[in-house]
Amino acid sequence: MRDALRxxxxxxxxxxxxxxxxxxxxVPDSGRYTVVLQPDxxxxxxxxxxxxxxxxxxxxxxxxxxxxLRLYGREGFRLYNEDAGLISGFQPTTPEETLANFQAIxxxxxxxxxxxxxxxxxxxxxxxxxxKPLKLERHKGGPAMALDDPGYRCxxxxxxxxxxxxxxxxxxxxxxxxxxxxxxxxxxxxxxxxQDCAEAEQFP
Amino acid sequence: xxxxxxLFVAASVLxxxxxxxxxxxxxxxxxxxxxxxxxxxxxxxxESEFHxxxxxxxxxxxxxxxxxxxxxxxxxxxxxDDPGDQQNRSYNDRVDQAxxxxxxxxxxxxxxxxxxxxxxxxxxxxxxRITFPLLISVExxxxxxxxxxxxxxxxxxxxxxxxxxSCAICHIQGIRDFGSPDQxxxxxxxxxxxxxNIKTAECPPPPDFxxxxxxxxxx
Numbered sequence: 001m002r003d004a005l006r007x008x009x010x011x012x013x014x015x016x017x018x019x020x021x022x023x024x025x026x027v028p029d030s031g032r033y034t035v036v037l038q039p040d041x042x043x044x045x046x047x048x049x050x051x052x053x054x055x056x057x058x059x060x061x062x063x064x065x066x067x068x069l070r071l072y073g074r075e076g077f078r079l080y081n082e083d084a085g086l087i088s089g090f091q092p093t094t095p096e097e098t099l100a101n102f103q104a105i106x107x108x109x110x111x112x113x114x115x116x117x118x119x120x121x122x123x124x125x126x127x128x129x130x131x132k133p134l135k136l137e138r139h140k141g142g143p144a145m146a147l148d149d150p151g152y153r154c155x156x157x158x159x160x161x162x163x164x165x166x167x168x169x170x171x172x173x174x175x176x177x178x179x180x181x182x183x184x185x186x187x188x189x190x191x192x193x194x195q196d197c198a199e200a201e202q203f204p
Numbered sequence: 205x206x207x208x209x210x211l212f213v214a215a216s217v218l219x220x221x222x223x224x225x226x227x228x229x230x231x232x233x234x235x236x237x238x239x240x241x242x243x244x245x246x247x248x249x250x251e252s253e254f255h256x257x258x259x260x261x262x263x264x265x266x267x268x269x270x271x272x273x274x275x276x277x278x279x280x281x282x283x284x285d286d287p288g289d290q291q292n293r294s295y296n297d298r299v300d301q302a303x304x305x306x307x308x309x310x311x312x313x314x315x316x317x318x319x320x321x322x323x324x325x326x327x328x329x330x331x332x333r334i335t336f337p338l339l340i341s342v343e344x345x346x347x348x349x350x351x352x353x354x355x356x357x358x359x360x361x362x363x364x365x366x367x368x369x370s371c372a373i374c375h376i377q378g379i380r381d382f383g384s385p386d387q388x389x390x391x392x393x394x395x396x397x398x399x400x401n402i403k404t405a406e407c408p409p410p411p412d413f414x415x416x417x418x419x420x421x422x423x
Contacts, residue, residue: 058337059383060368075363078382088374089362089385141367142336204309204337204364 036110037117037180040161041102043188047197048158049073049098051151054203056133057101059088061141069129070104072097105129118178121160130155151200157193161186233268236260254321254407257298258282258377258387260370261325276334277306278325279371281318281342282389283404284397286378297397298322299390300405301348301416309335315419317348320407337364344390349416356402357390 053073056062062069063076072079073093078086079100086094106113109128116126124130131137133144134152145152163186166176189197240259243250248257261278264271281299300320307313314331318324326334340361346354368374371388380386391397409415 054363056366058363058366059374059385061366065383080382086382087380087385088383204339 035114036106037114037163038106039113039117039121039159040163040183040186040188041099042183042186043158043161044102044105045095045098047189047194048154049093049101051154051197051200051203052101052105053093054201055144055151056141063088068104069108071101073101116159117163120162120164121156124156124159127159149200150196151203154193154197154200157189157196161188230268233263236263237270240264248321249408252408253319253323253325255323257321257323258286258372260372261323262369263373265325266369274328275325275369276328276331277338277365277369278323279304279375279388280322281324281344282322282387283402284389284391284394285380285386286389297404298407299342299344300407302342302344302390303348303419305341305343305419306331306334307339309337315422317415317417317419320405320409320415336367339364342388342390352420356400359388359390 053071053075056069057071057073057076059076061076062071063073064070065077070077074089074091076088078088078091079094079097080086081094081096084091084094112126112128116122116124125134125136128137130145130152132139133141134147135143145155163181164178165181167179169175169177188194240256240263243255248254257280259280261280262275265273265275265278267274281302281304283297283299286297298320299318299322302318302322302324304316304318304324305313306316306326308331310333312331312334314326316324316326316330328334341359343358344356345352346356374384375386375388376384377387391400405415406413
């Protein structure tokens with residue numbers, strides 16, 4: 001009799017636990033998404049992509065389908081397009097390839113990228129994208145950047161292009177809230193920074 | 205009895221260590237090597253410096269083996285694009301005595317010469333402290349060693365080599381598409397090669413033939 005009571009009690013606890021678990025889980029909301037704060041695409045396209053493709057995008061490095069940071073372009077792997085007939089080393093890099101490279105960089109660590117953009121690129125070395133080439137973490141391709149090389153300065157300058165600004169909260173004027181800066185209102189690279197990028201593009 | 209059990213334990217340890225040293229436990233490397241398939245004794249002298257043209261040399265010639273020697277850079281130079289499969293390859297489309305010039309990240313320049321089957325290979329002692337990335341160019345003169353002024357063909361890589369010691373990992377034979385610029389070749393088509401009227405080499409070379417083994421700048 002005592003054992004039967006114990007079993008019944010345990011079963012009751014289990015049923016309660018299962019019931020509370022199922023009632024706590026919400027129905028997935030297909031309309032809900034998290035915004036990833038992205039660095040500026042126009043600056044990337046104009047100043048950074050040429051360097052990264054040449055430095056990192058060869059077929060034996062990041063120009064490979066198996067890489068999370070996968071870079072497409074003339075110097076290496078081509079974005080598959082049956083109609084375009086792209087061949088590695090031949091036709092110029094396409095806008096689609098540049099966009100794919102940008103997306104690869106942003107989505108490598110979207111949360112870290114958002115944090116970095118929210119702090120206006122305060123500490124860019126939190127990104128794996130920079131930690132690896134600087135050899136702060138293991139990188140199979142060895143050191144590919146250095147703190148004093150123009151390529152690194154170019155990438156950091158791009159990551160520090162402000163993409164958000166702080167505006168007064170309409171409900172509480174004492175408080176400031178972040179607001180994305182429209183691409184047309186963003187300030188691009190300085191002449192010196194653009195020169196760094198141009199120098200880095202000459203690699204190797 | 206105690207001695208016997210100790211000997212048994214020692215023998216077991218040695219047996220396990222022996223298996224460990226003789227087997228390649230890296231499945232990726234092992235699969236890569238197995239995918240190369242068997243040697244073709246009807247096309248080249250097997251396990252010689254002429255073997256497996258166009259295949260990724262440093263896959264086997266690496267620390268992981270199974271080849272005994274290690275290469276830090278190796279590849280094959282072809283005269284023209286050879287889309288032939290494994291069954292339809294000829295000896296005559298590989299470039300003999302081509303000068304393969306390498307510039308590494310330390311700005312060290314070295315030059316190597318291909319053998320009659322188009323193969324060139326660099327052992328670690330031939331290029332100490334080789335540092336990637338590398339820039340590569342290939343040149344073939346009219347009569348290597350005799351007429352190095354008249355150039356027959358010259359090719360330079362548009363990009364660099366990031367870290368891969370085998371040319372054929374990226375320059376895949378017979379594949380010219382979004383992931384490979386095709387094998388390394390001095391002419392784009394067979395017609396262009398034929399028009400240049402170049403005498404191809406016999407391979408293996410006849411006993412009285414002395415091939416060029418040094419670049420002009422190394423003499």
